[in-house]
Amino acid sequence: MSEADKLGAGAAAAAKVILPGATVGILGGGQLGRMIANAGSALGYRFIALDPTPDAPCGQVAEQIIAGYDDREAARELADRADVITYEFENVDAGVAAMLMEQSYVPQGSELLYTTQHRLREKRAIEAAGVRVAPYSEVASKDELRAAVAKFGVPCVLKTATGGYDGKGQWVIRSESEIDEAFDTLDRAQTQLVLEKFIRFDKELSVIAARSPQGEIRTFPAAENIHVDNILHLSIVPARVEDRIQREAERLAARIAEGLGVVGLIAVELFLTADGELFVNELAPRPHNSGHYTMEACRTSQFEQHVRAVCGLPLGDTSLLTPVVMVNVLGEHMEPLLERMAAVDETAERLGVAPKVHLYGKHEAKHKRKMGHVNVLAADVDAALAWIAETNIWRV
Numbered sequence: 525m526s527e528a529d530k531l532g533a534g535a536a537a538a539a540k541v542i543l544p545g546a547t548v549g550i551l552g553g554g555q556l557g558r559m560i561a562n563a564g565s566a567l568g569y570r571f572i573a574l575d576p577t578p579d580a581p582c583g584q585v586a587e588q589i590i591a592g593y594d595d596r597e598a599a600r601e602l603a604d605r606a607d608v609i610t611y612e613f614e615n616v617d618a619g620v621a622a623m624l625m626e627q628s629y630v631p632q633g634s635e636l637l638y639t640t641q642h643r644l645r646e647k648r649a650i651e652a653a654g655v656r657v658a659p660y661s662e663v664a665s666k667d668e669l670r671a672a673v674a675k676f677g678v679p680c681v682l683k684t685a686t687g688g689y690d691g692k693g694q695w696v697i698r699s700e701s702e703i704d705e706a707f708d709t710l711d712r713a714q715t716q717l718v719l720e721k722f723i724r725f726d727k728e729l730s731v732i733a734a735r736s737p738q739g740e741i742r743t744f745p746a747a748e749n750i751h752v753d754n755i756l757h758l759s760i761v762p763a764r765v766e767d768r769i770q771r772e773a774e775r776l777a778a779r780i781a782e783g784l785g786v787v788g789l790i791a792v793e794l795f796l797t798a799d800g801e802l803f804v805n806e807l808a809p810r811p812h813n814s815g816h817y818t819m820e821a822c823r824t825s826q827f828e829q830h831v832r833a834v835c836g837l838p839l840g841d842t843s844l845l846t847p848v849v850m851v852n853v854l855g856e857h858m859e860p861l862l863e864r865m866a867a868v869d870e871t872a873e874r875l876g877v878a879p880k881v882h883l884y885g886k887h888e889a890k891h892k893r894k895m896g897h898v899n900v901l902a903a904d905v906d907a908a909l910a911w912i913a914e915t916n917i918w919r920v
């Protein structure tokens with residue numbers, strides 16, 4: 525029994541099992557919903573998504589109710605038509621979440637959403653689970669910010685407690701002269717602010733853990749993540765870190781899944797320092813971009829695992845089948861990628877790699893918009909990285 529399995533033992537027993545044939549409702553119809561529906565359809569489930577965009581990525585592979593996320597009438601229809609409800613983003617409207625909890629079966633609950641929607645609540649919950657986050661202080665005024673900057677030194681990172689993603693809602697304070705401007709700018713978001721010590725990390729890692737309502741926990745192998753302009757560019761697996769660090773990262777993720785009573789998936793983003801310390805940066809209570817590599821590289825993908833967890837099935841084996849590098853396809857990468865797909869890929873043949881393309885069916889290839897990803901399967905990650913460099917699709 526692994527460390528993670530032991531942690532999950534003995535948890536609540538009265539969980540509902542939703543068998544294939546049933547309909548899963550998804551709040552949100554983006555690429556994560558699409559990949560949940562594709563994986564779950566293979567198991568025999570049906571899917572219906574609620575999303576305001578007609579012909580949304582998930583709506584192309586499942587049924588779709590076209591309405592706003594805060595439309596209670598539409599949420600009620602979703603509840604009526606589905607046997608179990610899940611979500612593909614964390615900023616679910618609190619009123620809709622409460623209504624769905626009442627009208628339907630939402631095994632993930634609303635507590636985890638409440639926690640992860642707010643950086644301060646999230647950090648406190650992680651600490652309560654016995655896991656370290658970067659030192660931080662809540663700051664409610666310029667004076668408090670000045671005091672916190674004096675405590676942590678520069679650089680340090682000011683973040684909004686809610687609404688930030690892909691680097692939005694944060695400011696790296698590099699000198700004390702920036703304090704006023706940083707505070708005034710982020711304070712416009714009208715949410716609490718938190719100052720974090722700047723972690724001089726060697727690497728960014730992430731681990732996705734799954735927990736079922738029965739308390740079973742499994743973790744996927746840690747990914748080494750490389751961001752460009754605050755957007756995930758590469759996930760490299762196995763991460764190029766000592767085995768000890770990989771095990772520790774998985775152990776921390778399992779601990780968070782247990783401590784926070786997660787049902788479904790929790791993605792745990794971590795900083796690894798040069799002296800081997802791990803700090804949690806943030807959590808996402810859903811499938812995560814840094815887990816897309818699991819689609820071909822693991823025995824069970826994160827999407828199948830998510831469906832298994834919310835439906836109360838036993839969790840799947842998360843073993844890694846092959847080294848892999850996941851590279852994101854943004855709007856600007858679409859043209860060269862499609863061109864390459866139309867011809868025999870001699871570079872891939874020469875390097876002995878298998879690039880598996882996943883596109884999300886988004887209509888407009890806007891600059892920086894996530895359009896898809898490629899899982900480059902290879903005998904070692906260097907060969908996969910060589911393919912990415914040689915294709916010239918990602919000229920960064």
Ligand code: AMP
Pocket residue numbers: 658681688689690691692694720721722723724725728751754805806
């Ligand atoms: P976040 O929105 O919190 O995921 O932050 C986006 C990116 O900013 C992270 O992936 C890091 O590269 C960087 N970052 C965030 N917080 C810190 C920190 N406390 N120290 C150093 N870098 C950070």
